[in-house]
Amino acid sequence: MVLAERKLIARIRHMAETGRSTALLRGIGNDCAIISPPRGSELLVTTDLCIEDVHFRRRWHPARSIGHRCLVRGLSDIAAMAGEPLACFLSLGLPAKLPQAWVDEFMRGLLRLATKFKVPLAGGDTSTADKIVADILVLGYTPAGAAVLRSGARPGDRIYVTGELGGSAAVLKQLYAGKKVTAARSSRHFYPLPRLQAARWLREKKIPSAMIDLSDGVSVDLGHICEESKVSAAIYEANIPMSRGADLQLALHGGEDYELLFTAPALAKLPPKIAGAPITLIGEIHSARSGGGLIHIFGESGQRRVLRPAGWQHFRQI
Amino acid sequence: MVLAERKLIARIRHMAETGRSTALLRGIGNDCAIISPPRGSELLVTTDLCIEDVHFRRRWHPARSIGHRCLVRGLSDIAAMAGEPLACFLSLGLPAKLPQAWVDEFMRGLLRLATKFKVPLAGGDTSTADKIVADILVLGYTPAGAAVLRSGARPGDRIYVTGELGGSAAVLKQLYAGKKVTAARSSRHFYPLPRLQAARWLREKKIPSAMIDLSDGVSVDLGHICEESKVSAAIYEANIPMSRGADLQLALHGGEDYELLFTAPALAKLPPKIAGAPITLIGEIHSARSGGGLIHIFGESGQRRVLRPAGWQHFRQI
Numbered sequence: 001m002v003l004a005e006r007k008l009i010a011r012i013r014h015m016a017e018t019g020r021s022t023a024l025l026r027g028i029g030n031d032c033a034i035i036s037p038p039r040g041s042e043l044l045v046t047t048d049l050c051i052e053d054v055h056f057r058r059r060w061h062p063a064r065s066i067g068h069r070c071l072v073r074g075l076s077d078i079a080a081m082a083g084e085p086l087a088c089f090l091s092l093g094l095p096a097k098l099p100q101a102w103v104d105e106f107m108r109g110l111l112r113l114a115t116k117f118k119v120p121l122a123g124g125d126t127s128t129a130d131k132i133v134a135d136i137l138v139l140g141y142t143p144a145g146a147a148v149l150r151s152g153a154r155p156g157d158r159i160y161v162t163g164e165l166g167g168s169a170a171v172l173k174q175l176y177a178g179k180k181v182t183a184a185r186s187s188r189h190f191y192p193l194p195r196l197q198a199a200r201w202l203r204e205k206k207i208p209s210a211m212i213d214l215s216d217g218v219s220v221d222l223g224h225i226c227e228e229s230k231v232s233a234a235i236y237e238a239n240i241p242m243s244r245g246a247d248l249q250l251a252l253h254g255g256e257d258y259e260l261l262f263t264a265p266a267l268a269k270l271p272p273k274i275a276g277a278p279i280t281l282i283g284e285i286h287s288a289r290s291g292g293g294l295i296h297i298f299g300e301s302g303q304r305r306v307l308r309p310a311g312w313q314h315f316r317q318i
Numbered sequence: 319m320v321l322a323e324r325k326l327i328a329r330i331r332h333m334a335e336t337g338r339s340t341a342l343l344r345g346i347g348n349d350c351a352i353i354s355p356p357r358g359s360e361l362l363v364t365t366d367l368c369i370e371d372v373h374f375r376r377r378w379h380p381a382r383s384i385g386h387r388c389l390v391r392g393l394s395d396i397a398a399m400a401g402e403p404l405a406c407f408l409s410l411g412l413p414a415k416l417p418q419a420w421v422d423e424f425m426r427g428l429l430r431l432a433t434k435f436k437v438p439l440a441g442g443d444t445s446t447a448d449k450i451v452a453d454i455l456v457l458g459y460t461p462a463g464a465a466v467l468r469s470g471a472r473p474g475d476r477i478y479v480t481g482e483l484g485g486s487a488a489v490l491k492q493l494y495a496g497k498k499v500t501a502a503r504s505s506r507h508f509y510p511l512p513r514l515q516a517a518r519w520l521r522e523k524k525i526p527s528a529m530i531d532l533s534d535g536v537s538v539d540l541g542h543i544c545e546e547s548k549v550s551a552a553i554y555e556a557n558i559p560m561s562r563g564a565d566l567q568l569a570l571h572g573g574e575d576y577e578l579l580f581t582a583p584a585l586a587k588l589p590p591k592i593a594g595a596p597i598t599l600i601g602e603i604h605s606a607r608s609g610g611g612l613i614h615i616f617g618e619s620g621q622r623r624v625l626r627p628a629g630w631q632h633f634r635q636i
Contacts (some may be wrong), residue, residue: 031398032362044350076376
């Protein structure tokens with residue numbers, strides 16, 4: 001371990017000390033963190049890689065937004081299972097010449113979001129790397145048996161989404177077009193928020209039969225539910241809630257909105273909003289068909305076509 | 319998500335299905351894995367980054383050894399806390415042109431070690447990357463309160479190590495010198511094993527006051543124990559157990575042996591071997607001194623010098 005790495009760890013440890021929780025018995029400073037999960041709970045674990053020029057670009061994204069966006073991916077995975085976050089861990093590979101100010105801003109963005117959701121940074125690892133790489137791990141929990149899976153959707157279930165779709169991809173499209181976009185704190189692209197509160201409400205009311213977060217886009221993520229539940233789906237173009245600046249393509253295939261998509265029995269009563277998030281019925285689940293696509297989409301005049309997965313392509317693949 | 323990534327995940331999911339455990343309720347296939355930890359236990363969490371040309375080189379290390387070495391880092395961290403591993407997670411960034419055969423061999427190396435220690439691969443993430451990056455997360459547990467920390471060493475405690483030191487660094491030195499080294503299955507450099515069994519024995523006998531694994535080398539890792547325990551240490555040159563091919567420098571500063579270093583009260587009785595690992599007394603703990611180094615080393619003729627941390631430098635820093 002080189003001196004720079006020791007200093008970096010000491011600095012991160014100091015910054016992380018603001019985040020504490022009763023579940024975190026030992027954080028940074030041992031070979032492992034020690035966590036005491038709530039009695040009778042089941043653990044949720046998710047990891048998400050963020051790699052420079054794949055998941056973000058330094059000239060497009062402020063360091064603070066990159067740190068925020070790294071953590072939101074993990075928190076949103078916990079929301080997708082209807083869980084509560086317990087702690088996060090960060091493995092960080094950094095170019096030797098990266099300015100310390102960049103790292104500080106990155107950590108501030110990450111830790112501000114962590115503090116908002118009371119998730120202590122409990123450990124991780126550091127290394128040199130040619131390009132920035134950040135792997136975020138979030139540990140969470142639910143009461144035993146209460147996690148919502150992708151595999152529970154049944155024919156007849158309705159399909160809902162929270163919030164509006166395509167907003168993050170619309171900003172990305174502008175960035176690709178060479179437009180300068182200000183990274184406003186309210187931006188769903190630069191500072192998206194995980195739908196943890198809405199997920200908790202849904203879990204407590206035992207409403208969702210299956211759930212996923214929209215990180216890759218409806219066409220990919222609803223496809224995952226169809227595959228794991230062995231069902232098909234029909235959605236209605238006219239019902240898709242679109243963000244300002246988004247079009248149908250971006251709303252269906254754009255990723256990184258971090259809204260929730262869930263299914264629920266036809267008789268379930270859903271309010272128009274949950275924890276501030278608008279709830280929209282977008283379609284229903286059907287039995288699996290041999291041949292044909294997993295998802296059909298109905299146009300405004302009733303014509304049906306297959307919606308193929310063409311979701312979130314990371315930057316270099318676009 | 320591109321097609322190649324979907325295929326890769328499907329392939330890894332298939333390969334990972336051989337590893338199951340009662341604690342793993344849901345593995346790959348949801349936004350999070352679901353784990354039910356043993357009742358009354360505390361969780362251990364560790365993450366370790368492995369980056370191409372920092373932690374390994376493709377022309378030096380067979381893919382199978384790289385996969386093995388990734389996982390051993392996490393398992394060894396669990397051993398250092400005297401814990402039992404529960405599950406592992408892998409975040410994997412891969413160059414688009416990397417041959418599938420390389421990835422398969424990497425996964426075989428990782429999964430063979432995972433199977434040996436009954437640790438299922440429960441999830442992770444994938445991405446494209448310019449160079450190979452693998453972040454391994456291992457989740458483990460101990461009975462509540464039984465984890466061994468770095469901070470428990472007290473003046474008067476004796477310092478012990480398992481096995482022999484410097485063997486991994488000796489091979490690395492040969493690789494740097496341009497020598498061709500065969501990656502034998504028995505090699506402590508290419509296929510090191512975590513000291514999980516010895517750690518369990520020590521925990522059950524309540525022997526260690528502090529413990530760490532020798533991933534960075536004695537001079538760095540014993541330094542961590544001194545810092546966290548607020549003590550100093552004296553070790554004896556003549557007592558350092560050296561691997562064949564290693565010298566004192568490599569034994570004191572070479573990393574990646576994945577042996578355990580632990581402290582125990584002077585009255586504790588240690589057998590010559592634990593679970594097949596030779597146990598060697600190498601020194602003792604003293605109270606902290608202001609000024610002077612944290613570790614003193616005594617030569618064969620009794621002369622004393624300060625042992626400064628100069629441990630494992632990753633490849634590009636050597």
